[in-house]
Amino acid sequence: MMILKYGRSVAAFGMMVLALCASPVFASNDAIKELLKVLRDNGTISEQAYSVLKNSVDADAERTHAEMEKTTDQKLAKIVQADGKKQWAEKIKLKGDLRLRRQYEKVDDADNADDPSRTRYRYRLRLGAVGEVNDDVKVGLGFASGSDDPTSTNETLDDTFSTKDVRLDYAYAQWQPVDYAKVVAGKFKRKAYLWAPTDLIWDGDINPEGLSVHLHTDNAAGTSYANAGIWILDEESGSKDDPFMKYIQLGHKFKIDNIYANVAGALYRFDDVEGEPLLDNIRDTNTVNADGNYQYDYDSLGLSAELGMQDVFMSGKVFAVFGDYIKNSDSEEDKGYALGFKFGDKKVSNRHQWQFKYVYADLEQDAFLDNFPDSDRFGGETAIKGSEFIFNYGLHKNVVFGIDYYDTERDAPDAAPFASNDDDQQKVLQTDVVFKF
Template sequence: MKQTKLSVAIKATLLGASIVLAPASFAVDKELLDILKANGAITEDQYTELSMSNMMNKQNKPSDEMLKKMAWAGKIKVKGDLRLRNENRSTTNGVSDKGRQRYRARIGVYADITKNVKGGIRLATGDSEGPTSTNETINDRFDRDDVWVDLAYINWEALNGLELIGGKFKQPWEQVSGGMVWDSDLNPEGGALRYTTALGGVDIITTAGVLLMDDGGSSKDDDSTVNFGQIATKFKLAGAKTKLGVSVFDYSLSDELQYNLTNSVDTTDFLGKGNDSTEYQLTEVFGETNLDLGLPVKLYGHYVKNNDADGINSGEDTAWLLGVGTKMGKWKASYDYREVELNSVFAAFNDSDFADGYTDSEGSRWKLSYEINKNFSVGTTYLDTEMGKLTSKGEGDVDTWQIDLVAKF
């Protein structure tokens, strides 16, 4: 993959420091040059120049210690993205109308620490909207904006195909588009394992772990956690790439959090928008298939049931989504429709854009984007949603229109 100017500059600095410390006439090992070129640490011209120098100065090969220092530069990647957004929302109930400009900025450093150990740290913007948003709203009279730790993890491939992940990491499970259970901006914390193997042309991915939402202190009774397990498969059938999976997310909520949920006490980041259940064990089934119908077409679906829903609305415990997407040249388009009952998902963590994050909602999501070039695109999303009478806001329409300009580096 071609590296950005920022990434190359940082790697070149590390490489240059190693060269400065070496004898003036040293030769660079060809295998090392191939690694640095493949990782984008040096350009094609630099590769050619150093290769020629290598041929002329074989007798002055650098020490193993020097080679290790230089190779380290090729194992570091710097990646980031910036999104500018104009968002407008109109409603007919108590959800506030909004016309606002926002941005999201993220930058991370990722390293191959050893052959089987990787790590990463990423910083991101975000205001006080909880774990489901890294957007910064432009409304603070030019004040300096906050930056938060968005990722901080170690991934250790202890055995072939078996990954152990700890810290604050990207969602390790397989899923389909829509964010019906987990908003795409949310990065959980805790520990997970992921095992991938192949059996008869079918890739089997098993994921399990424990996520710590809130450490209540010395007593485990005060902790709020999510235990999860998933098995997913990827395979080709009649030329179509298909993914199927089933997951269980078992929430264990502290007494304090349960009280806040049932009494609408807004003293915790985990207060869901719409929920009134105190128990959540979500079982989900999802699938996706990619077809070639002259144009590539993706069909996907998602079904969720809260097996432990309690309270007066315990029957409001299911959610479903059906969607379709396609790509034509530099254009991408998708559409999905969903219905999310009041206690079907944990509303503090689901898609925060759909009906402003409230459950007891249904409606459509339309997306369209255009790739101006490889790392620069423009897109728009329209969410046409309806909220039911069971939420604190009552029945009403919530329509949201977003226009995004995205740059990756």
């Protein structure tokens, strides 16, 4: 009977102890041990029962601790994993746009009554990413539709639903050790390293290849800056004299109340161009010698300026005048300029925002290499002059409707190499819808 009572006593207290351990309101295993000790001391349980129950409590505590450590480790691992994914996502920034276009072109020939014209439907797709390698270094990568022409990322809808090309648009590494200095190398976006308010000599799609540096300093008069670089034009496998371009640009930006300005001067030097074979993606409008090579060098002086007023008449709109000038030191047809103005919102990205812009451009035959000017202005050729009208309107957030109209004519239609060309005047009307993401 004593054995039976003892067994029942141990079982009863064991169930009580297990229940207390499982209870969410139980605070500590030490409290159970104290309770068992009191029960032993007043004779409620024997010394043997006390030892059995105490060992059970200790074992349960070890299991509970081990389980808690396991659960905690699992939760921490999930938190670290989620945080790592979040940090990776925060370090990568994606950006892109899709442009749908209807383009009408009309060519007038003074000696031909036919006046050929055409209508094309086109699109442009761009997708890019910038990733943070560390606090000082970023890497950029971008793809775009189009061909190998550096001045255009358009694709024409043609060839019976044929698949279209997507090409590497840029791939660069940028190092910025301090706020006022950064260096980029690879194939990169131009505008941060060479400023120009118009596309007189630099089409907006051009992403140069090589190395560039940007420096700036803030002072009492505004912000002074310097851009410089070496851009590779080609690599000749059979020659050690590869053509490339070096440049330096010095500029200053200032703002007084709602008046702002940006003024810059640039020097361009081209090595191994004069007397050498023509480069790729030319428009065949620069002067050539008897051997069909470049007649001139294209070392040039460039000037750029923009003067604007924000919140004009308290309307929230911006008005600005701007211009570019280029002068080649080595030819007769050696100058070019573009003058224009804009009025409206500073940037069109939301519903009902709008901007109007007008530009008049005059680019002589050898003012600059014909590889780089705006490809929509008479096909990117030199020896042209004419007007451009641009209007953009925000249909919705990141959805923009645009109209771009060019009316351009030859500046020297009877001079070589233009004498055999039939087109003396060109009109281009582009109607766009752009989706930004």
